[in-house]
Amino acid sequence: MIRYFLEKDFESIYSLGNELSSSFSKTNKLNEIYKDSFHRILVYEKENKVIGFLMYIELTDTVDILDIIVQKEYRNQNVASCLIDYMISDLEDTVKLITLEVRKNNNPAINLYKKFGFEIINIRKKYYANGEDGYLMGRVIER
Numbered sequence: 805m806i807r808y809f810l811e812k813d814f815e816s817i818y819s820l821g822n823e824l825s826s827s828f829s830k831t832n833k834l835n836e837i838y839k840d841s842f843h844r845i846l847v848y849e850k851e852n853k854v855i856g857f858l859m860y861i862e863l864t865d866t867v868d869i870l871d872i873i874v875q876k877e878y879r880n881q882n883v884a885s886c887l888i889d890y891m892i893s894d895l896e897d898t899v900k901l902i903t904l905e906v907r908k909n910n911n912p913a914i915n916l917y918k919k920f921g922f923e924i925i926n927i928r929k930k931y932y933a934n935g936e937d938g939y940l941m942g943r944v945i946e947r
């Protein structure tokens with residue numbers, strides 16, 4: 805089941821997010837995100853457990869995907885695809901573009917985004933704290 809996050813999910817989201825980046829819980833204050841009207845987090849719940857989430861910012865005409873992560877045991881079972889499908893189907897009609905940054909060597913994520921029609925728009929040199937390059941990817945939403 806996919807739904808927007810609730811306060812009861814904070815712990816699971818922090819725990820998954822910290823696998824993606826050790827600073828996740830420091831840089832993402834979920835209690836603030838919960839109240840702010842631009843951030844959205846979709847969670848994928850299975851047997852009462854959050855096994856993945858997708859965090860993004862939705863502005864009037866643009867969406868920026870911030871993080872997507874699926875618990876290791878549940879990868880390659882379409883969980884991330886379902887989260888992206890849900891997000892796209894629930895966007896306001898005014899949204900025209902979705903963007904995101906991804907590490908240049910993160911093939912699973914790059915393939916996932918390509919599957920959803922995202923294209924590499926630019927290289928962001930040394931975008932990540934460890935000096936790694938990133939790709940800016942984007943997808944225009946046709947209405």
Ligand SMILES: CC(C)(COP(=O)(O)OP(=O)(O)OC[C@H]1O[C@@H](n2cnc3c(N)ncnc32)[C@H](O)[C@@H]1OP(=O)(O)O)[C@@H](O)C(=O)NCCC(=O)NCCS
Nearest residue numbers: 872873874879880881882883884885906911912913915916
């Ligand atoms: C990237 C990630 C979210 C994908 O989640 P997932 O639920 O396994 O993805 P799905 O099962 O929906 O797969 C969708 C597509 O992604 C690609 N993909 C997923 N895992 C892959 C892998 N290990 N290698 C190559 N491509 C992969 C494939 O194109 C796949 O489509 P296909 O099944 O038709 O081949 C997951 O690997 C993850 O949590 N990684 C760690 C966090 C991360 O790097 N997030 C991205 C930050 S920008």
